[in-house]
Amino acid sequence: MAESPMVGARVPQQWQQQISALATASGRKEAEIIREAIAQYLGRTDPAAVRCALASLEERVSVLERKLAGSGQLVG
Template identity: 70%
Template sequence: MPKSPMIGARVPQQWQQQINAIALASGRKEAEVVREALGQYLGKTDPGSVKGAIASLEDRVTDLERKLAGLGRLVGE
């Protein structure tokens, strides 16, 4: 399978920090976040991948809410 072409660009430090934060929050790599952003800009987004990402984040939020409720019971709230 042929490799995808590589494109590089310098961005402000603040952008890189935001990209990193999004990547950490969504469990993805920075490169995936940048590809998705470029795809949105170019009108090339895959609705399936966006729905999948949303579903994944919803699952993670539900799991975190369940864990938080369990912690609340442990500390007597």
């Protein structure tokens, strides 16, 4: 996205912390989280971003299922 224009904005500390937490949890950069949020607001969802988010969620679910199965708990 190097050829894209840069946009800046100040946000409340709490928003920045939430953005950072989302980025860490999803394994993405903060800029990706912010671009996705703006795209949703503008009604322009990038299919590639949706696929990436789904893949990330599927991986996280798989990890959790393996952890639960390893601990002897039922997954259902």
